[in-house]
Amino acid sequence: MTATRTRGGAPKAGTSGTSGAAALAAARDLALLDDAEFGVRLLRATGLHPGRTDARLRSWARSAAAYGAGLPARTGTARIVESDGGLAHGLLARYTTRPPTVELFTDVLARAERLVDDLSWRAWFPPGSVREAALAHEAVHEQLHHGPGRAALRRALGHRLLSLGGRALYGHVAGAEEIAAHAHAQAVCSLGRSPLLLTAALDTVLDSATAGPPAGAAESGPAAAHNSPSPPASPLRRKK
Amino acid sequence: MGVLILLVMAAGVAAMLSRKIPTAFALVILGVIIAVIAGAPFKGENSITDTVLQTGASMLAATMIAIILGSWLGKLLDETGIAGTLVRKIVEFGGDQPVVVALGVLAVSTLVGTVTGSAPAAMLAGIIGIPAMIAVGIPKVTAAGTILMGIAAGMPFELPVWQFFSTALKLPVSDVRGYMIKLFPFALAAAILFVVIETRRRGAEHSWALKSATAKPPAADSRAAARRAQLGDARWYALLTPVVPLVLALGFKIAIIPSLLAGVIYAVITTTPPRDMSKRLLRTLYAGFEVAAAPIALFVSIGILLAAVQLPGSIDALRPLVKDVSPQNPVLFVVVFVVLVPLCLYRGPLNVYGLGAGIASVLISAGIYPPLAVLGLTASYNQVFGVADPTSTQTVWAAQYAGVTPQQVMARTLPYVWLVALGGFCVTAATYL
Ligand SMILES: [Zn+2]
Numbered sequence: 150m151t152a153t154r155t156r157g158g159a160p161k162a163g164t165s166g167t168s169g170a171a172a173l174a175a176a177r178d179l180a181l182l183d184d185a186e187f188g189v190r191l192l193r194a195t196g197l198h199p200g201r202t203d204a205r206l207r208s209w210a211r212s213a214a215a216y217g218a219g220l221p222a223r224t225g226t227a228r229i230v231e232s233d234g235g236l237a238h239g240l241l242a243r244y245t246t247r248p249p250t251v252e253l254f255t256d257v258l259a260r261a262e263r264l265v266d267d268l269s270w271r272a273w274f275p276p277g278s279v280r281e282a283a284l285a286h287e288a289v290h291e292q293l294h295h296g297p298g299r300a301a302l303r304r305a306l307g308h309r310l311l312s313l314g315g316r317a318l319y320g321h322v323a324g325a326e327e328i329a330a331h332a333h334a335q336a337v338c339s340l341g342r343s344p345l346l347l348t349a350a351l352d353t354v355l356d357s358a359t360a361g362p363p364a365g366a367a368e369s370g371p372a373a374a375h376n377s378p379s380p381p382a383s384p385l386r387r388k389k
Numbered sequence: 390m391g392v393l394i395l396l397v398m399a400a401g402v403a404a405m406l407s408r409k410i411p412t413a414f415a416l417v418i419l420g421v422i423i424a425v426i427a428g429a430p431f432k433g434e435n436s437i438t439d440t441v442l443q444t445g446a447s448m449l450a451a452t453m454i455a456i457i458l459g460s461w462l463g464k465l466l467d468e469t470g471i472a473g474t475l476v477r478k479i480v481e482f483g484g485d486q487p488v489v490v491a492l493g494v495l496a497v498s499t500l501v502g503t504v505t506g507s508a509p510a511a512m513l514a515g516i517i518g519i520p521a522m523i524a525v526g527i528p529k530v531t532a533a534g535t536i537l538m539g540i541a542a543g544m545p546f547e548l549p550v551w552q553f554f555s556t557a558l559k560l561p562v563s564d565v566r567g568y569m570i571k572l573f574p575f576a577l578a579a580a581i582l583f584v585v586i587e588t589r590r591r592g593a594e595h596s597w598a599l600k601s602a603t604a605k606p607p608a609a610d611s612r613a614a615a616r617r618a619q620l621g622d623a624r625w626y627a628l629l630t631p632v633v634p635l636v637l638a639l640g641f642k643i644a645i646i647p648s649l650l651a652g653v654i655y656a657v658i659t660t661t662p663p664r665d666m667s668k669r670l671l672r673t674l675y676a677g678f679e680v681a682a683a684p685i686a687l688f689v690s691i692g693i694l695l696a697a698v699q700l701p702g703s704i705d706a707l708r709p710l711v712k713d714v715s716p717q718n719p720v721l722f723v724v725v726f727v728v729l730v731p732l733c734l735y736r737g738p739l740n741v742y743g744l745g746a747g748i749a750s751v752l753i754s755a756g757i758y759p760p761l762a763v764l765g766l767t768a769s770y771n772q773v774f775g776v777a778d779p780t781s782t783q784t785v786w787a788a789q790y791a792g793v794t795p796q797q798v799m800a801r802t803l804p805y806v807w808l809v810a811l812g813g814f815c816v817t818a819a820t821y822l
Contacts, residue, residue, distance in 0.1 A: 247592025290595040299485040321484025323524040352599040
């Protein structure tokens with residue numbers, strides 16, 4: 150329907166195997182989903198929102214994204230460390246508070262840049278933008294960890310736990326901070342799409358590269374994966 | 390002859406350590422070889438077939454039933470959303486502060502740990518608890534450690550464990566209960582210290598993970614997860630389920646199996662409309678068998694090992710050797726056994742769910758220590774083993790689910806559980822020696 154769906158007409162990547170081509174096509178198809186959908190998936194992936202409707206999660210994802218996009222752009226003060234262990238750990242970047250440090254995983258950043266080319270997503274993610282997005286993203290965690298931002302985010306989401314008279318106690322929504330950080334990165338770095346789309350695409354192609362199952366089997370996935378922010382049986386670890 | 394038995398035991402430990410043979414099989418083989426060395430006849434009284442294999446296999450039957458009931462109750466806590474609701478409430482109320490969430494999940498793990506043990510307990514608390522902690526910024530090793538420390542804090546009140554110690558050490562349940570009540574404060578204090586100190590030391594951590602936005606829609610999930618999803622939150626009084634068996638066994642001194650059964654009934658009554666009850670009970674019971682399979686296989690083989698080391702020939706052979714090396718002075722007792730703590734790790738010789746059970750049995754039947762002192766030793770080692778052993782299923786599961794290695798979890802938790810063991814040994818030496 151849209152120009153993005155090019156599965157039929159795209160030139161087949163001659164050298165890579167069928168599963169690689171299929172994964173690339175699957176990654177490309179992810180662009181058909183809107184950015185809020187990735188927010189919903191992120192919230193679902195926390196395992197803390199069962200029994201909540203997609204509509205509810207979608208509204209939370211939108212509110213969190215709006216909150217993040219509206220945060221003032223600030224350069225983080227944390228130390229920046231670069232290393233190449235990202236593929237092994239399944240991480241693109243990480244913020245730790247003690248001491249305040251932003252870790253950038255250069256192998257995954259490089260892979261992300263290559264994927265943007267492979268998928269012809271340059272218009273959305275300009276050269277070098279993934280690294281910038283990672284810095285902007287982690288700066289949000291830094292800001293929220295040390296300021297009143299988390300309470301503001303809770304109010305923005307409006308998940309009421311108790312209310313008494315005019316006052317209300319708003320609950321923490323697991324995953325909202327992450328969505329806000331991604332939306333902030335998207336806004337600050339003027340990305341055409343959410344970094345979550347690129348993250349999901351990366352995961353799709355890396356999954357097929359490590360596990361190498363037939364395209365059909367990749368659909369079902371490991372039973373427990375939905376609950377875990379990292380692979381439970383650690384297929385990544387096994388390859389070492 | 391005693392030396393030969395010790396050599397065989399060492400070889401067995403080596404086989405388990407190197408993972409050449411699964412523990413359950415290794416213990417059976419050990420049991421048979423020890424019986425042969427001890428000069429047991431093929432059949433008849435005190436024999437290899439009738440005593441070691443036939444009687445030994447069912448020696449821990451009551452423990453196995455308790456394990457099945459605990460696993461059943463665990464499955465109910467999972468399927469009815471009781472465990473998940475507890476964790477979700479904690480995150481909603483305390484999510485801005487990682488340490489509050491970690492302490493809350495620790496409390497849930499402790500409750501769960503009183504109902505069921507090992508990997509099922511870790512999964513029950515951890516499937517939702519570990520991602521919840523990671524989502525609020527708790528580092529992965531701390532998250533996995535929190536689940537394990539929490540379960541271990543509940544372990545002194547884990548009813549199947551009472552049954553195990555009672556049968557294996559031939560002690561009345563009331564004696565086991567009496568010691569466990571003294572051990573519990575150490576386990577709880579260590580668990581709370583672990584969370585408070587480790588969250589301080591390591592701070593918070595937020596990862597841009599590749600898996601973060603790849604959740605499958607509920608339709609693709611397992612059926613149990615889908616059922617849980619439709620259910621939403623469990624009612625507040627259903628959340629009391631984990632304490633029901635505990636109150637009965639601890640407060641009213643009811644026997645272990647009926648206490649656990651009462652928990653099962655309470656869980657289903659408070660969560661399930663009458664027309665669905667029998668279906669849900671049967672389904673979760675069968676699912677409980679599945680998770681109970683590994684511990685039951687282990688308890689069959691431990692029973693066989695126990696029967697072998699309790700043969701008159703084994704006791705006579707081992708008594709002089711064990712007597713020479715076992716400290717009788719209370720201070721020396723504490724020092725020696727604290728130093729030996731690492732021997733309960735990596736399927737080592739003091740692992741209570743392995744060769745350690747056999748050694749404990751020798752200590753009692755050879756009259757080296759009073760049974761209560763041996764209970765103190767084994768229960769204290771159990772606190773270490775239950776958290777820090779990188780080869781035990783709950784540690785492996787929790788670590789891998791959090792995305793770290795079991796060795797990392799061991800390194801982080803061992804100092805704390807070592808202190809628990811020290812406390813347990815001190816109580817033992819002061820009270821029972
Ligand atoms: Zn983040």
